[in-house]
Amino acid sequence: MLETTLGLEIIEVVEKAAIASARWMGKGEKDTADQVAVEAMRERMNQIHMRGRIVIGEGERDDAPMLYIGEEVGICTQPDAKNYCNPDELIEIDIAVDPCEGTNLCAYGQPGSMAVLAISEKGGLFHAPDFYMNKLAAPPAAKGKVDIRKSPTENLKILAECLDRSIDELVVVVMKRERHNELIKEIREAGARVRLISDGDVSAAISCGFSGTNTHALMGIGAAPEGVISAAAMRAIGGHFQGQLIYDPAVVKTGLIGESKESNIARLKEMGITDPDKVYDASELACGETVLFAGCGITPGNLMEGVRFFHGGARTQSLVISSQSQTARFVDTIHMFEEPKVIQVK
Numbered sequence: 001m002l003e004t005t006l007g008l009e010i011i012e013v014v015e016k017a018a019i020a021s022a023r024w025m026g027k028g029e030k031d032t033a034d035q036v037a038v039e040a041m042r043e044r045m046n047q048i049h050m051r052g053r054i055v056i057g058e059g060e061r062d063d064a065p066m067l068y069i070g071e072e073v074g075i076c077t078q079p080d081a082k083n084y085c086n087p088d089e090l091i092e093i094d095i096a097v098d099p100c101e102g103t104n105l106c107a108y109g110q111p112g113s114m115a116v117l118a119i120s121e122k123g124g125l126f127h128a129p130d131f132y133m134n135k136l137a138a139p140p141a142a143k144g145k146v147d148i149r150k151s152p153t154e155n156l157k158i159l160a161e162c163l164d165r166s167i168d169e170l171v172v173v174v175m176k177r178e179r180h181n182e183l184i185k186e187i188r189e190a191g192a193r194v195r196l197i198s199d200g201d202v203s204a205a206i207s208c209g210f211s212g213t214n215t216h217a218l219m220g221i222g223a224a225p226e227g228v229i230s231a232a233a234m235r236a237i238g239g240h241f242q243g244q245l246i247y248d249p250a251v252v253k254t255g256l257i258g259e260s261k262e263s264n265i266a267r268l269k270e271m272g273i274t275d276p277d278k279v280y281d282a283s284e285l286a287c288g289e290t291v292l293f294a295g296c297g298i299t300p301g302n303l304m305e306g307v308r309f310f311h312g313g314a315r316t317q318s319l320v321i322s323s324q325s326q327t328a329r330f331v332d333t334i335h336m337f338e339e340p341k342v343i344q345v346k
């Protein structure tokens with residue numbers, strides 16, 4: 001149902017956001033690259049016949065030009081909805097968005113930034129607070145066999161067995177952060193190779209779901225909202241994904257997640273999370289009956305090309321993963337902006 005009604009629409013949502021952001025690629029202005037993606041995403045989402053609710057966005061802010069948590073999107077949430085649709089006939093959709101995932105990558109012309117979203121029926125996506133999350137992603141062959149509670153060394157042994165290769169043939173992606181120094185050391189000592197990334201752990205997580213990407217695991221701590229979006233894709237693709245919230249500011253060495261561990265635990269409790277240390281797997285983070293992920297490359301990445309502009313248009317590559325049809329569709333689109341139309345294929 002979700003895929004049939006919204007499959008094409010969500011491709012266009014991420015395409016519009018990616019094109020808007022890509023115009024700011026390499027210009028060193030990350031906030032602008034982010035803001036234009038948000039605006040393009042909102043505009044296109046508001047043309048869709050749905051009642052959508054942002055459950056993961058850019059925070060609970062009501063006047064900023066962001067897709068904020070709790071914001072309602074879609075024609076059937078607009079004040080003049082009755083002119084366009086019968087709101088009662090439509091199911092409610094929960095939406096997780098990151099209009100420009102990897103804003104630094106986009107601003108500095110680096111690979112791996114994309115416009116992403118995940119949708120599910122109401123209640124189908126975990127309401128992640130703006131905390132951090134320890135993550136473990138791995139290919140479908142290792143699903144349920146590796147475990148974030150085990151040491152990286154143990155997991156690498158299991159992964160090597162599952163993938164029928166030696167540990168030194170494994171590539172593990174880790175975000176280059178001080179908090180990961182010990183993790184990186186252990187992975188290297190175990191014999192695997194590490195690909196350090198500055199940003200963009202959604203792309204890294206999802207790459208684990210596809211063989212041929214030379215990405216065999218993602219380990220370490222990134223943002224929690226990105227964890228839910230990654231989990232939605234991995235749930236639909238049948239890959240391994242686990243996440244555990246990080247609520248202690250001392251672990252990530254940043255003031256970004258509040259003053260203290262205690263106040264964060266209290267915040268989690270208010271959100272209904274009574275066990276802050278719970279390990280969530282992909283099907284808990286994205287538990288809806290149907291889960292769809294859509295991403296469009298802004299800059300070129302492991303899975304998708306970036307936006308390529310030409311006179312009068314642009315070409316994009318997107319990926320839609322659906323738990324409904326069990327498909328991962330790569331969609332190659334030429335966008336024609338001007339008259340006369342130009343369809344440039346190379």
Ligand SMILES: O=C(COP(=O)(O)O)[C@@H](O)[C@H](O)[C@H](O)[C@H](O)COP(=O)(O)O
Nearest residue numbers: 100101102103199200201202222223226
């Ligand atoms: O790199 C990222 C930045 O995302 P965005 O702000 O949308 O451009 C994400 O992939 C990471 O998951 C995460 O946001 C990051 O690890 C948290 O930031 P940091 O404190 O620098 O590690």
Ligand SMILES: [Mn+2]
Nearest residue numbers: 098101102226
């Ligand atoms: Mn992000």
Ligand SMILES: [Mn+2]
Nearest residue numbers: 098100101102
């Ligand atoms: Mn972002």
